[in-house]
Amino acid sequence: MDVLETLKSLWEGSGFQSFFVDGGWKNLIMIAVACVLLYLGIKKKFEPLLLVGIAFGCLLVNLSYFGPESSDALYHPDLWANFLDPDHTDYHSYGAILAHGGLLDILYIGVKAGIYPSLIFMGVGAMTDFGPLISNPKSLLLGAAAQMGVFLAFFGAVCLGFTGEEAASIGIIGGADGPTAIFLTTRLAPHLLGPIAIAAYSYMALIPMIQPPLMKLLTTKKEREVKMEQNRNVTKTEKIIFPIIVAMFVILLLPSTAPLIGCLMLGNLWRECGVTERLSDTVQNALMNIVTVFLGISVGATTAADSFLNLKTLMIIVLGLTAFAFSTVGGLLVGKIMYKLTGGKVNPLIGSAGVSAVPMAARVSQMEGQKANPSNFLLMHAMGPNVAGVIGSAIAAGFLLAVFS
Amino acid sequence: MIFDYAEALRELTIGEAGVTAIFGYCVVFFGLVLLMIVLYCTGAYFKSKDAKAEAQAKAALENVRKEVEANPLKVTPVEAPKAPGSAGHVKLHGVPDKEAAMIMAVVADKMQKPLNELHFISIKEVK
Numbered sequence: 001m002d003v004l005e006t007l008k009s010l011w012e013g014s015g016f017q018s019f020f021v022d023g024g025w026k027n028l029i030m031i032a033v034a035c036v037l038l039y040l041g042i043k044k045k046f047e048p049l050l051l052v053g054i055a056f057g058c059l060l061v062n063l064s065y066f067g068p069e070s071s072d073a074l075y076h077p078d079l080w081a082n083f084l085d086p087d088h089t090d091y092h093s094y095g096a097i098l099a100h101g102g103l104l105d106i107l108y109i110g111v112k113a114g115i116y117p118s119l120i121f122m123g124v125g126a127m128t129d130f131g132p133l134i135s136n137p138k139s140l141l142l143g144a145a146a147q148m149g150v151f152l153a154f155f156g157a158v159c160l161g162f163t164g165e166e167a168a169s170i171g172i173i174g175g176a177d178g179p180t181a182i183f184l185t186t187r188l189a190p191h192l193l194g195p196i197a198i199a200a201y202s203y204m205a206l207i208p209m210i211q212p213p214l215m216k217l218l219t220t221k222k223e224r225e226v227k228m229e230q231n232r233n234v235t236k237t238e239k240i241i242f243p244i245i246v247a248m249f250v251i252l253l254l255p256s257t258a259p260l261i262g263c264l265m266l267g268n269l270w271r272e273c274g275v276t277e278r279l280s281d282t283v284q285n286a287l288m289n290i291v292t293v294f295l296g297i298s299v300g301a302t303t304a305a306d307s308f309l310n311l312k313t314l315m316i317i318v319l320g321l322t323a324f325a326f327s328t329v330g331g332l333l334v335g336k337i338m339y340k341l342t343g344g345k346v347n348p349l350i351g352s353a354g355v356s357a358v359p360m361a362a363r364v365s366q367m368e369g370q371k372a373n374p375s376n377f378l379l380m381h382a383m384g385p386n387v388a389g390v391i392g393s394a395i396a397a398g399f400l401l402a403v404f405s
Numbered sequence: 406m407i408f409d410y411a412e413a414l415r416e417l418t419i420g421e422a423g424v425t426a427i428f429g430y431c432v433v434f435f436g437l438v439l440l441m442i443v444l445y446c447t448g449a450y451f452k453s454k455d456a457k458a459e460a461q462a463k464a465a466l467e468n469v470r471k472e473v474e475a476n477p478l479k480v481t482p483v484e485a486p487k488a489p490g491s492a493g494h495v496k497l498h499g500v501p502d503k504e505a506a507m508i509m510a511v512v513a514d515k516m517q518k519p520l521n522e523l524h525f526i527s528i529k530e531v532k
Contacts, residue, residue, distance in 0.1 A: 133444075134444060134448065135448075137440075137441040137444035137445050137448065138441065140437040140438070140440055140441040140444070141434075141437065141438070141441065143437060144433045144434045144436075144437040144438070145434075147430065147433045148430065150429075151426035151427070151429050151430045152426065154422065154425070154426050154429070155419075155422050155423055155426040158417055158419060158422035159419055159422070163417070164417040164422070164425075167417075167422065232452075235451055235455070237451065238447065238448070238451050241447060242444075245443055245444075245447065246440065249439070249440055249443060250436065250440070253436050253439070254432075254436070388437065391437065391440070392433055392437055395432070395433050395436045395437065396429065396433050399429045399432045399433065400429065403425060403429070
């Protein structure tokens, strides 16, 4: 046995060697990025359930993929490029992915087919009480207003040179809804999935830092002090009818929203109908956790160095922040209009909860309201716009999908 | 070159993007406003149903009250039986009710016995 030759071939086959050839340094940067994301998820608790998985997926792909010749890689961006290329023999061939792909390629099929985001929506529906929205339907206006950032960021992205599909995927970050952002991006601009998912989840975690300065800037102390009247009680029948009405109504209006709204409302119907506790419990806990595992790690896998480290990623991060900020502003402005129209009965702070990060955005409204007036309890009032935002962002995504797909 | 500006602009001009953005925002409002109207309608239906049920209950109660007033029954007050193990009647000498209750609770606590297993005969303030 030629020891030197064996050592040489071991070295050439190792990942360490790959860092020093053909842009392998980019992988090193991405490994550092993955470690930062892990730190943010674990230490700072930034959306840890998803961010830890995304960060580890990022770590795994950048440890194993150094170009199309990396046969042992867990994820192969080149296979997915062929999958999307109409001129390639593997166009839309899941068989090719299963035959040649790694573990994360196979898990990624669930993202690509839109299964994971829809199942997450099912869990969200099963965990959400739409009572505050049913008792105060005006909340829907705030949920609609808070989609302003989606369309402003879309416009901004087109101005910066992104294509319509890419701009739509970037804009949806402003909906503050991770599954919707992933769902839309995999359909319109799958090559941008990594940066968009990371931006969406990072900003969702940063809502307590992004929103309060805007809330203080756009509202007066008098407005923030407003105590709102208690909402009426909602009957069980109303809660059962609600998901059926919303599903029928929204899907008929925008059929492209069917996977998201359908799953959201089915989950909610299981919760409310009172005869499917087992299913509701499974969807809220076991299924949600399983899907979160697969979704996080496979989205993280899309952050291969070659496709992540470029100017576009930086632009997406800036545009995502802009989208979040303007969505907050949109909700607050309509909240202020409601304050005026109702003669001071509506606290405009609940408008910022129209971004659909449930229940984080509603909690921020509650905290800011209580800072202005310690006897103020806005949480239930803010939950209305908050869950309206989930429906609003799904409609916005449905619209963009209808226009660009 | 990172961006193919020509291709991007060929696909969607800035003007078209602006129109699409405004139109999209309007569609979101339109959808949610329609949903709001539907929710108001269903809410109004359920509120009126509740109000009807409440009015019926009120009317039934009123009928019963009128009937009772018209045919008053002779009600003989019946003393409720004492609960098993009750402390029974305590004679208080110069001690207000609240203080007596407190004393009984303290005694029960010190003796580590449930209050209803103790029988207090009288409590007297000693000056």
